[in-house]
Amino acid sequence: xxxxxxxxxxxxxxxxxxxxxxxxxxxxxxxxxxxxxxxxxxxxxxxxxxxxxxxxxxxxxxxxxxxxxxxxxxxxxxxxxxxxxxxxxxxxxxxxxxxxxxxxxxxxxxxxxxxxxxxxxxxxxxxxxxxxxxxxxxxxxxxxxxxxxxxxxxxxxxxxxxxxxxxxxxxxxxxxxxxxxxxxxxxxxxxxxxxxxxxxxxxxxxxxxxxxxxxxxxxxxxxxxxxxxxxxxx
Ligand code: CA
Numbered sequence: 001x002x003x004x005x006x007x008x009x010x011x012x013x014x015x016x017x018x019x020x021x022x023x024x025x026x027x028x029x030x031x032x033x034x035x036x037x038x039x040x041x042x043x044x045x046x047x048x049x050x051x052x053x054x055x056x057x058x059x060x061x062x063x064x065x066x067x068x069x070x071x072x073x074x075x076x077x078x079x080x081x082x083x084x085x086x087x088x089x090x091x092x093x094x095x096x097x098x099x100x101x102x103x104x105x106x107x108x109x110x111x112x113x114x115x116x117x118x119x120x121x122x123x124x125x126x127x128x129x130x131x132x133x134x135x136x137x138x139x140x141x142x143x144x145x146x147x148x149x150x151x152x153x154x155x156x157x158x159x160x161x162x163x164x165x166x167x168x169x170x171x172x173x174x175x176x177x178x179x180x181x182x183x184x185x186x187x188x189x190x191x192x193x194x195x196x197x198x199x200x201x202x203x204x205x206x207x208x209x210x211x212x213x214x215x216x217x218x219x220x221x222x223x224x225x226x227x228x229x230x231x232x233x234x
Contacts, residue, residue, distance in 0.1 A: 005050035006030040010040040037061030071097040077118035087224030117175035175231030
């Protein structure tokens with residue numbers, strides 16, 4: 001093994017597991033594989049991988065149970081790999097502490113982008129808040145936290161306090177999907193169900209931010225799950 005990040009693949013479909021493994025190896029990651037949930041939990045404890053790709057549909061154990069078990073003692077990034085159309089599983093996994101998800105079938109570049117995002121986030125977290133940036137830029141969008149100023153192509157965007165809060169929240173988790181529930185709790189507090197307000201605010205944000213609000217490039221919708229601020233432009 002080299003000193004590159006170690007990624008654990010938990011997947012009981014051998015074809016998919018080998019496919020992912022080949023992609024990761026050719027991108028210089030170290031890889032460990034297991035098809036069993038139980039074994040995954042013990043491998044995580046003994047090898048401390050830098051990231052886990054976790055299939056939810058395992059033969060011996062529900063992937064959700066694996067997630068719960070691992071989350072009891074470590075915050076290591078977990079990206080859930082799930083079948084298309086299983087939005088409720090994805091939301092449950094995210095709410096139980098998964099960091100992101102990728103839907104089968106997925107492309108190589110999408111998988112690698114998710115992994116880079118998670119590794120960056122976990123590095124940032126271990127450095128603490130001292131190095132927190134005063135601003136963030138993605139494409140032509142810039143958010144200056146210090147000045148509380150949002151601009152696109154240098155032109156200032158006027159936002160309501162709630163719209164600003166939502167943008168800041170998404171940008172703090174840039175590249176990651178945030179569930180509706182998570183965003184609502186962060187913005188309106190734990191006892192509200194402001195899904196309609198969230199949708200209205202998001203529509204307003206897009207109208208102000210996006211050249212074409214129907215095809216947003218900065219904040220994308222994850223159907224049935226939530227929203228994601230895009231981190232890497234192709
Ligand atoms: Ca499976």
